[in-house]
Amino acid sequence: MTLRRKFKAWLPDIFPSENGIQNAPRKTGGFFNNAERSTVHNSTMTAVQGNQYNTVTYSEGNRHIMAQMMGLLSQHIIRDAAHDSSARQTSSELLWITGPAVVGKSAVVQTFAEYLVKSHFLVVYVFISRPNKRDNPHGVFITIAYQLATRIEAYRDYVVERLRLDPELLSGDLQAQFTTFIIEPFTVKKLGAGGKRWGILLDGLDELRGIDEQCEIIHLISSFAHEHPNAPLAWKIASRPESRISHTFEDKEVRHIYAEVAMQFIRDPHHTDPVARFEVLLSVINRSNTVPS
16 A cells, blocks of 8 residues: 555544534544644534533524624734635644755645645644744734634634633733633533544744744643643644754653654755655654554
């Protein structure tokens, strides 16, 4: 079996399809299952069955509140940072894809994200770009929250209620935002518990304003992946190997949590093709045992 066929055969066990999530019974699953140390937006998701969290039943007035809260949330996202089909995602929950400029990281990541989207897998993709002014660190987790809220009914109910009670949550620091939009819903409320994992990809972390903020985001995500391995989120971070970022990933509290795929610039026309680089990425992942054999 070729690597591509092997990967395609492996994907359904990791990413639930739209039909699978609607028709199949819920069961515990893994995203990048059996991986050793994984950062992926454009998805259709359904509410998780069960009563482990409160569900809001909307009257006409409540619908107005929901629209207001979603509008408030949207004001704080990083504009145009979300992936769509026409524009440019050790622990099994965190993967670092790294390499120098012009090596093709974003092309590979975009190819991977588009492949998942076309295959109806569930993906959140945030593309960070300093030249395009999509580099506000305080918009990262809000952007993720907004994209999740537009696709997961139960998560939207949670966010709307939290913002209705305290709109100032959007002005919190990175730690407070991460607690509100990631830790609380997925570990306390247990949204998505027992289902397949959702992938969240941050592409271009090194483009984010503020070196300290870049490193804090790595620490927040890696700690979450380590402390909550059963949470339904898997993360991919793509960036250049900038000094502070590399040192953060090598920190003793982080280095055992993630898997790394290092991409080098190859002066070969064949490898300038995103699909070819996608094959290289899969080959590296396969050799590092992050793809089950």
